[in-house]
Amino acid sequence: MSTPEKARVEPDDEPVVATVDELKPLYRQMLAIRRLEEASAKAYSQGKIGGFLHLIIGQEAVCVGATAALRPDDYVVATYRDHGHAYAKGISARAMMAELYGKKTGLVKGLGGSMHFFDKGKGFLGGHGIVGGHVPIAAGAAFAAKYRGDGRVALCFFGEGASTIGGFAEGLALAALWKLPVVLICENNQYSMGTPLYRSLAVEDVSMRALAHGMARDRFDGDDVLKVKQRIAIAVERARETNEPTLVEVITYRFRGHSMSDPGLYRTKEEVEEWRRRDPLNRTRVRLEELGMPAADLEALEADVKAEIEDAVHFAETSPPADEYFPYVIKE
Amino acid sequence: MAVISYREALNQAMREEMERDESVFIMGEEVGHYQGAYKVTQGLLQRFSSRRVVDTPIAEMGFAGIGVGAAMVGLRPIIEFMTFNFSLVAIDQIVSNAAKMYQMSAGAFHVPIVFRGPSGPAVQVASQHSQALESFYAHVPGLKVVLPSTAYDAKGLLKTAIRDDNPVVFMEGETLYGTTWEVPEQEYLIPLGKGDIKRPGKDVTLVAWSKMVWVCLDAAKALAAEGIEAEVVDPRTLRPLDTEIICDSVKKTGRCVIVEVGWPVAGFGAEVAYQVQRQCMDHLDAPIERVCSDDVPMPYAKNLEDEVQPQVKDVVAAVKRALYLA
């Protein structure tokens, strides 16, 4: 079993300077994602959501911090573990929850479910179920941005498990060769399903794959949402200004099983507990307290999030069932 | 006879063949420590060690190719795809390499390999994870394609597939793992290319494989209540195809309904229909009917997913059309 330390990077220098104003919206997003995931887990256990459900609980700081470094018209491409990324990109809890329920009012009308969130207006290019297959897609969006010269950047999220598959290797090679404005973000949560790092990677540092391509790289802990934002912002700026891609590895941890059907027997309780103690969500809340955000304000924010998620569940529960699928096979 | 699950039957087949032949090994994602994503390889790592039960990273193209290379020089790999949807990432190794090697090398190299794993739509896993890909593989000369519907067939066919000297694409029903059937204690093998009558009947022939056999058995029950006796023919392997058992049945009943969970266009049922009309023209009393999934990627919502796939009522309706009762 890999020790959590093994994958950790050296704690770096000073903590990132923060203000309440900057941190508060990020905390709100992280909290909303946590509550949304908890609500979907509950609905899943009640049989209201089906299929595969992969929760991102524990990793919220990565998608929230990274997406905060974007312009609204930038692109995000994600895996099947896509709820957090979608929310961070501005997709509503209502549309997401209704999708999970398979309702007509869902984000993609009940056609995609948990793994396939898409929103063209928000620049959210999925929600992909085949590991690694979306890496070239993100490079393709970046290709189009460069082609049109519109200054957009694409962020592509994937797990460390994806770093062994051809889609990743080929996407990386082409992004480097053609200098595409894409930031490839490996959310290294240290397990690919039940497989710990040491049984899937000969070198347990995914960011080093950039070296062979002469590509910029970065690697850091994903506990601090502001740090994620600042470090990803550097890569985003590099992409926007120079079309240079970056491979970024963020060390993180998922608190739940791979999906709802995974009891997670391959990790010790102690290991999971240790990571829960450093929960990025709690950490952000503590930081806000330290920065002097009044308790009443925090509670108001939390009540607001609770209401938002309850409203989303109610919306999903009371929406009509999905009812059409033929119109979307071929565009006429 | 013991009644065991389809999952257990597959597990027994691999266990027995690994006991029998040291050159057989299993390779795939989560097959060892995790005991299989669908628990088909449960206990095998403990029994045979990580030398013969090999966990892989997510690299289907890579480990399928490693299987082909190892098979060329004398091992007998069982390559597990977590589901056959992911075999698409490896299809070049299966189609361009495994299937071609024997002919390309004028018989110098044969490739005794089994590519196995769950296939066909499961429940609410949406378009990228809900595909019936047997027609893709059945198209390719050099491959054998097997789709067992029962625990009994699963065990006997997998043992034969492992002993076969050719690449075998062995597609298990993702929703069938928990189904049970009588399986003898003593060893048995089922030849590839021999179909099976799952239910005798005189009025109409239903041809189906994998999960659709179960749908047809239910449809046959419903039809029997109306006095219509359907014969359910399960070819069990699509390549080679037992056209004889299908045509013998159609010659008896004069009517044929082919039921598959795949898409209609260029689906394997079209090949079956061609063979039947070619060989049974004078015996057919009605046009051959096909029941397939709708011609769409699979939607997620449960109600739509059920609508897309062939249901008992669709089979019953097709039978009635074939009997001019509709």
Ligand SMILES: Cc1ncc(C[n+]2csc(CCOP(=O)(O)OP(=O)(O)O)c2C)c(N)n1
């Ligand atoms: C090509 C392919 N192979 C296998 C799978 C099944 N699968 C889905 S997620 C997963 C593990 C992925 O782990 P990682 O990339 O580390 O991402 P994480 O789930 O940890 O976010 C596997 C094996 C798949 N979806 N696609």
